[in-house]
Amino acid sequence: MTELDHRLDRLLEGRKEKNRFRSLKEYDITSNSGLVDFSSNDYLSLTSSSSLRRNYLGKLASTPSIFGSTGSRLLSGCTPSHSSLEKRFEKFFNSPSALLFNSGWDANVSFFATVPQPNDWVIYDELVHASVHSGLRASRTAVERRLAFNHNDPKHLEKLLKRMQNTASSSNDSSTIFVALESLYSMDGDFSPLPALLDVLEKYVPRKRLCVILDEAHSTGVYGDKGRGITHALGEEGGFDEGDTRRRGKGRVDVRLMTFGKAVGCSGAVLLCSPTVRSFLINFARPLIFSTALPHSTITALECVWDTLQSEEGDQRRQSLMSVARYVHTLLDDLLSRTPPGILHLPPDPMIPFLTSPNLAPKPGSPILGLLTPNPHALSAFLLDKGFIVRPVVPPTVPPGAERVRICLRAGMDKRVIEELVAALAEWVDIKLAEDRSVRAKL
Structure with missing residues (x-):
């Protein structure tokens, strides 16, 4: 055993003593x-759907490229199949733009590490996913401008906003206030009181300075018409300026994360956002820039899954x-x-x-x-x-x-x-x- 193994083993023993040791089962x-x-x-038990399996194998048989994507999206991995799927998601989710990621983790880390700027604020539900925290650790936003509110508590959110009001609502303040939420939380299995939270934000934050990000990882495919998610079901998708001709929704949720590793039964994720945010991520998001794109087999699988999600089945x-x-x-x-x-x-x-x-x-x-x-x-x-x-x-x-x-x-x-x-x-x-x-x- 090397000295490194000895040191790591002692740390693992400490985790065992606290009954927190993890292992693969x-x-x-x-x-x-x-x-x-x-x-x-x-x-949705899609992984055992016989009709989905038949559809997938049939499409694979007629797909010229199956294995790999040959590179990142910025190199050779931006194929017509990838772009076509993004266009499908734009239409399906009623979003002005869509960007594929290899996982929901990559998407959250990419967004929160790059989009919030040094003078911006990030407010988040205390139980938001670990990927948001990992992204913020790499962010240039000041630590004191990252604030957590009590889980699913509109009243505590209001208290935070009141405390921020003198700084965040001054007429010459151009900072953006980012708010990170989830539609369905994975540990308690409880829904976000989204309308109540959005009402509070609308009361205290000028619309032009607000960016609400909703992680729909556990509601993608499950809730709303054809599985479009809770944001869509509540009519809250959109959130772009009235003068923006690319606006498709009139809601108050600006960015949505839909992931494919849960009810969808595949892998990957799509971030639904404005074209400007999409372009910014393509230029600055390291997990996107330096990762090989989703393989053709996954793109084909996702097309087949969405055929099923939109069907009577x-x-x-x-x-x-x-x-x-x-x-x-x-x-x-x-x-x-x-x-x-x-x-x-x-x-x-x-x-x-x-x-x-x-x-x-x-x-x-x-x-x-x-x-x-x-x-x-x-x-x-x-x-x-x-x-x-x-x-x-x-x-x-x-x-x-x-x-x-x-x-x-x-x-x-x-x-x-x-x-x-x-x-x-x-x-x-x-x-x-x-x-x-x-x-x-x-x-």
Whole structure:
């Protein structure tokens, strides 16, 4: 062992002592394995769609180039297929411009590392994705001009804006205020109260100085008409000056991130923005400039996925997912109503009343459930023994005291399997209650 290995090993031991050690887990989720996967982000079960598979293989057979893209977008990787897909996304998402990235991480890092300038402000929900923080660490924006507000809390956002008002709203201040949000948060499985947050911003920040960025990673393909996302469903896409002839939307969300590694079942991402922001990123975003572009096989796969999302099958899969989510919440509500919060509980109700747009089912369910427990590793192991893959989530991914197991739902899940999972959770609760009674009896 080298000295480097010794030093790193000591750091790893420290993580083990804090019960935060991570390792790769390999699971066999084939039909004969007996395991049911409740950890996948494949919300629409598109990865097992036989019609999508047939469409993809058929298109591959007639595609001249399949492997690789041969270079970055600035070299040889900007092919007609890449540009055509971006044009499709512009039209589908009602955006004036679109730019493909190799991942949502790359897109967020690219935007937040380059677009905010030294005198600008960046305000963000405290639970926004780690990629935003990584981008800001590389940003030229002053640290004291990066402010977090309490998760999903319009009142705390208002307090921040009031404190900034003297500096940020002076008549000679030309700085931009960037606001980073997510539509559906991946750990708590709760929706952003987007209209309320936008109302607060509209009250305190001149429109010309505001740039709202919404990460729709967990809502792409799932919510809104044909899976266009929550921004589109609420009519908030757009956010460009009235005199801009390229404006397509009249909403207050300027930049949207749609990712392809979750419900879409592929890889990559697209940033929906103004043509100027797109051009700026092409010139300054290092993850874009120095990365080989998405391979042709992925571009073809994305075209096929969007064929499915825009079809009757896509509608059926979205409806199925919402049905599964409502059923699970009903069963869990009953279990948790008689379970002490110190053993198992959910964060506040993720079904936000404002999501009643005609393009969204009333009070749509979340496919993500973060079941908080002080024993996430033990509960995960218990559920695995029962045949369910449910992964623990511990600090630093979540704050200390917010340890949990994370349950992800998918379209087409059998009710019987869901009932068996909840029954296993009930058994766990009974075991912990018995342990607590035993401890109290000995005192």
